[in-house]
Amino acid sequence: MWKPLQNTKSVTLVQGCLFAITAFIILMTVVAYHSYLVYRVRISGPRTTPPEAVLSDFSVPPCLFGDLPSARQQPVLRVVVVVYFSIPQKKYERNLQEQMKEYPYLDSIYPLVEHSSSYSKYDFVVRSDLDVFFTPAFAGWIPPNCAFVTGNGGYSDTFNMEKLAHVASYSGIHFNASVRNVGSTWIGTPQLVAKVAERTVHWMVHLSRIEFSPKQRTIAWWGGAPLWMEWHYGVLSMYGGHLAVNEVLESGKRHPYLKLDLDHPTTSSASCTVDGPLHLHTYQSNVYFSKSEFNNRKYVGASALPAFLNSTRCDYAAYLAADSLVMTSVGLAERLRSAKLTTLQKRV
Known part of the structure; x- marks a missing residue:
């Protein structure tokens, strides 16, 4: 013969806990989704031109909504203002x-x-x-x-x-x-x-x-x-x-x-002349001239760096890199001082 469950209080307690956990999960899901919308909200409609005073003074946030009090009067944009002003200007230390x-x-x-x-x-x-x-x-x-x-x-x-x-x-x-x-x-x-x-x-x-x-x-x-x-x-x-x-x-x-032609790759075999490029940059590559190969001392023997300054861009970078290996900090200072004095004399 079937008998009624004796431990009714325990079952009720378990059901209550499960209900509370379920409610908490639903609440956190809603909060997370709301936060996602906050950070991904897009502004629709015509855009406002920033006030000249705001753009000229970067000590205040150059925001498209003018000052913060007036921006908060626009309910549709309020959440965007909060996100945009979340990082104080020139107070980066903690962040x-x-x-x-x-x-x-x-x-x-x-x-x-x-x-x-x-x-x-x-x-x-x-x-x-x-x-x-x-x-x-x-x-x-x-x-x-x-x-x-x-x-x-x-x-x-x-x-x-x-x-x-x-x-x-x-x-x-x-x-x-x-x-x-x-x-x-x-x-x-x-x-x-x-x-x-x-x-x-x-x-x-x-x-x-x-x-x-x-x-x-x-x-x-x-x-x-x-x-x-x-x-x-x-x-x-x-x-x-x-x-x-x-x-x-x-x-x-x-x-x-x-x-302009800055950050030109040092792997180029084109000429390096007084007409350009202005500036060379070594990228992540093993192709000559490579900073990683240079750092790992791979340019030896038949692959040794040039002893004379050639006209190609890769050789120009390689020659300066090789020269840096034998240059002391004192020698560098002397060269810089000499170059500066030469420039000043030309101006006079």
């Missing part, structure tokens, strides 16, 4: 320490922001990587029309361009899809370089927080370039610079912008 602790290349950009007053009196500022060679053509060259000049990068595949366009869209900044592969070398006036550097750091922090997962930000992950060339954390500074050039310069509409 930098947390978000960039495994991205050492930040050091090539941030000093331009932190110490902009140290170069404000110069006519032009050059920002470039360490694995580059300036050519004879650079010695007599001046950026035309005080333009902001960059070289060429190699990150603008279809996926990355769509991704950057998406970030620009939900952030409300200018974006020109025809501008591709903004190089890591910058040349411009101190004011423009400082502004572009500041916004580059801003976008690096933003992309790191919003568009990359914690795992993707670890050197153990991105050091092997598993996703290259699609959305690779190792070129975060390039992505940040791409957005900054669009935002600050409006791709040449607000300030003059040029892409």
